[in-house]
Amino acid sequence: MNIQISETRNLNIEDILDLYKANEWSSANKPIQLYNGLLNSETLITAWDSTKLVGLGNAISDGYLTVYYPHLLVLPDYQGNGIGKMIMDKMQEKYNHFHMQMLTADGKAIDFYKKNGFERAGNTEPMWIYSGNEH
Numbered sequence: 001m002n003i004q005i006s007e008t009r010n011l012n013i014e015d016i017l018d019l020y021k022a023n024e025w026s027s028a029n030k031p032i033q034l035y036n037g038l039l040n041s042e043t044l045i046t047a048w049d050s051t052k053l054v055g056l057g058n059a060i061s062d063g064y065l066t067v068y069y070p071h072l073l074v075l076p077d078y079q080g081n082g083i084g085k086m087i088m089d090k091m092q093e094k095y096n097h098f099h100m101q102m103l104t105a106d107g108k109a110i111d112f113y114k115k116n117g118f119e120r121a122g123n124t125e126p127m128w129i130y131s132g133n134e135h
Contacts, residue, residue: 008046017031041059
């Protein structure tokens with residue numbers, strides 16, 4: 001497997017939807033908003049197996065102190081091969097010196113992010129107003 005990491009924004013909406021649907025993320029039900037949200041992120045990292053989109057992650061940031069990582073997805077058939085780590089490593093090239101890097105993790109993602117240096121933020125409680133069922 002020869003995975004290439006890219007910062008391209010030349011993405012096909014169908015490829016994005018395939019990735020989100022395969023991971024059962026409800027944002028796939030809002031394709032135009034999802035597509036525009038990803039393209040308007042400060043940073044968008046994608047992972048490719050030849051011409052197949054197999055993973056992506058995005059970041060929203062003030063550009064100086066704080067960065068939030070809303071999405072990191074890898075196609076289920078490709079999970080466990082280090083692709084998520086490759087995406088996070090690319091994010092760290094840009095944001096490792098920031099005062100605060102934030103994300104919300106649940107389920108299996110918690111262990112992944114712990115392995116990548118994240119920890120529970122003190123006694124904080126994740127909170128949101130959310131119109132989906134999952135992700």
